[in-house]
Amino acid sequence: xxxxxxxxxxxxxxxxxxxxxxxxxxxxxxxxxxxxxxxxxxxxxxxxxxxxxxxxxxxxxxxxxxxxxxxxxxxxxxxxxxxxxxxxxxxxxxxxxxxxxxxxxxxxxxxxxxxxxxxxxxxxxxxxxxxxxxxxxxxxxxxxxxxxxxxxxxxxxxxxxxxxxxxxxxxxxxxxxxxxxxxxxxxxxxxxxxxxxxxxxxxxxxxxxxxxxxxxxxxxxxxxxxxxxxxxxxxxxxxxxxxxxxxxxxxxxxxxxxxxxxxxxxxxxxxxxxxxxxxxxxxxxxxxxxxxxxxx
Amino acid sequence: xxxxxxxxxxxxxxxxxxxxxxxxxxxxxxxxxxxxxxxxxxxxxxxxxxxxxxxxxxxxxxxxxxxxxxxxxxxxxxxxxxxxxxxxxxxxxxxxxxxxxxxxxxxxxxxxxxxxxxxxxxxxxxxxxxxxxxxxxxxxxxxxxxxxxxxxxxxxxxxxxxxxxxxxxxxxxxxxxxxxxxxxxxxxxxxxxxxxxxxxxxxxxxxxxxxxxxxxxxxxxxxxxxxxxxxxxxxxxx
Numbered sequence: 001x002x003x004x005x006x007x008x009x010x011x012x013x014x015x016x017x018x019x020x021x022x023x024x025x026x027x028x029x030x031x032x033x034x035x036x037x038x039x040x041x042x043x044x045x046x047x048x049x050x051x052x053x054x055x056x057x058x059x060x061x062x063x064x065x066x067x068x069x070x071x072x073x074x075x076x077x078x079x080x081x082x083x084x085x086x087x088x089x090x091x092x093x094x095x096x097x098x099x100x101x102x103x104x105x106x107x108x109x110x111x112x113x114x115x116x117x118x119x120x121x122x123x124x125x126x127x128x129x130x131x132x133x134x135x136x137x138x139x140x141x142x143x144x145x146x147x148x149x150x151x152x153x154x155x156x157x158x159x160x161x162x163x164x165x166x167x168x169x170x171x172x173x174x175x176x177x178x179x180x181x182x183x184x185x186x187x188x189x190x191x192x193x194x195x196x197x198x199x200x201x202x203x204x205x206x207x208x209x210x211x212x213x214x215x216x217x218x219x220x221x222x223x224x225x226x227x228x229x230x231x232x233x234x235x236x237x238x239x240x241x242x243x244x245x246x247x248x249x250x251x252x253x254x255x256x257x258x259x260x261x262x263x264x265x266x267x268x269x270x271x272x273x274x275x276x277x278x279x280x281x282x283x284x285x286x287x288x289x290x291x292x293x294x295x296x
Numbered sequence: 297x298x299x300x301x302x303x304x305x306x307x308x309x310x311x312x313x314x315x316x317x318x319x320x321x322x323x324x325x326x327x328x329x330x331x332x333x334x335x336x337x338x339x340x341x342x343x344x345x346x347x348x349x350x351x352x353x354x355x356x357x358x359x360x361x362x363x364x365x366x367x368x369x370x371x372x373x374x375x376x377x378x379x380x381x382x383x384x385x386x387x388x389x390x391x392x393x394x395x396x397x398x399x400x401x402x403x404x405x406x407x408x409x410x411x412x413x414x415x416x417x418x419x420x421x422x423x424x425x426x427x428x429x430x431x432x433x434x435x436x437x438x439x440x441x442x443x444x445x446x447x448x449x450x451x452x453x454x455x456x457x458x459x460x461x462x463x464x465x466x467x468x469x470x471x472x473x474x475x476x477x478x479x480x481x482x483x484x485x486x487x488x489x490x491x492x493x494x495x496x497x498x499x500x501x502x503x504x505x506x507x508x509x510x511x512x513x514x515x516x517x518x519x520x521x522x523x524x525x526x527x528x529x530x531x532x533x534x
Contacts, residue, residue, distance in 0.1 A: 084510065090477075152478055258504045258506075
């Protein structure tokens with residue numbers, strides 16, 4: 001009689017811990033729920049390490065989900081955003097996927113602006129989670145698929161080193177049901193660091209007039225900065241004085257497009273709008289397609 | 297029993313909180329400095345290239361004006377930068393120099409070293425030994441720009457950062473060496489330098505005349521520092 005309450009309590013604790021350990025499996029999963037995803041790291045070097053995971057329990061047909069590369073620079077070292085700025089080299093991700101899976105462009109979290117002798121550079125001196133959207137094909141069998149993720153970067157401190165790591169992510173597939181989204185704290189925080197669509201910003205708009213990109217919206221946060229993603233034939237100038245009217249702003253950014261060197265009919269102007277200074281302050285994607293025929 | 301269930305729920309909740317903590321949950325300390333306009337590139341494509349007079353590893357003095365009537369290619373160079381190691385070591389740059397030597401117009405290739413993160417003698421020795429060990433057919437002059445004046449006049453930001461100057465002394469291209477940042481294509485990568493020189497020879501406009509350069513930052517001499525690297529007044533990084 002004396003030991004009975006302790007025994008019950010212990011069982012409850014054990015059951016609780018077991019429940020906690022299975023957070024990847026959602027209630028209402030189909031009977032043949034596949035095992036959770038696995039992440040195997042490859043060779044590591046270059047003053048940073050990468051771990052990969054996904055945001056779903058398993059993948060169903062035509063499901064769009066994310067593969068997430070979580071890259072951690074060594075203490076004192078920093079890596080670069082997709083536009084490194086005045087120097088450096090972008091962090092890049094290449095994925096090898098099974099037939100039928102379609103990979104989108106990686107979504108980088110808000111970078112930190114570093115001030116160097118030769119100008120500003122953009123990157124990360126803290127862990128950064130890069131989301132890669134993937135869409136499954138319209139037919140899938142029950143089982144597992146492997147994704148090979150190769151992350152390359154330049155890490156700098158007083159010197160610079162190139163780094164590369166290959167990871168394999170095994171994801172379970174289900175022919176009948178789409179997988180549930182994971183909802184853990186880590187994912188929530190990583191998602192919060194990603195730039196949001198400009199449409200989410202009150203009055204958010206972008207227009208190209210001549211050689212100037214006008215980005216506008218409403219916010220009281222300061223400073224407001226635009227970081228462009230330079231590509232071949234697309235170069236950004238120093239933004240002119242921002243026009244502010246109460247809570248509304250308009251930021252004119254000079255953009256130089258070398259139409260002669262660009263064969264494409266549609267030119268993409270891309271960048272990120274940063275509000276405030278902290279890594280968790282809001283940021284927005286600036287994305288504009290320009291018809292080269294209408295501009296020349 | 298009710299008490300036990302309550303304790304159980306509390307313990308489970310505590311477990312969830314403690315194990316779900318991600319790495320770096322606290323927002324990092326603000327590191328951004330007040331807005332500063334990026335430093336303007338002094339040398340402009342389409343304008344006369346800044347003049348210079350620098351000595352190479354063999355003691356020979358090179359003046360830009362010496363090369364009037366020739367195409368001049370400048371590479372900002374630092375043998376300790378992994379990009380320079382790779383582009384030279386993979387054979388890409390030696391192959392580029394061979395291709396430039398085959399052009400109808402004389403092309404002069406100069407590597408410029410503005411590294412000042414270590415004593416000048418060490419920079420000179422390190423760079424010279426690196427180029428020597430490559431056993432190149434043509435000796436590549438490495439011009440010493442220890443005070444960084446020439447690098448800053450050209451707006452050289454990275455190693456490598458390439459500049460092409462036409463026969464009239466006008467800057468016609470500046471930027472990346474190639475699009476193969478990782479050196480995956482080895483010596484097969486197409487370079488913007490050869491493309492620019494080929495366009496010049498064909499009488500075409502050099503286009504694109506700028507491609508964002510990539511590479512290590514140029515380790516310029518810091519203000520108030522002598523022969524040593526270090527953080528600048530803005531707490532900058534290298």
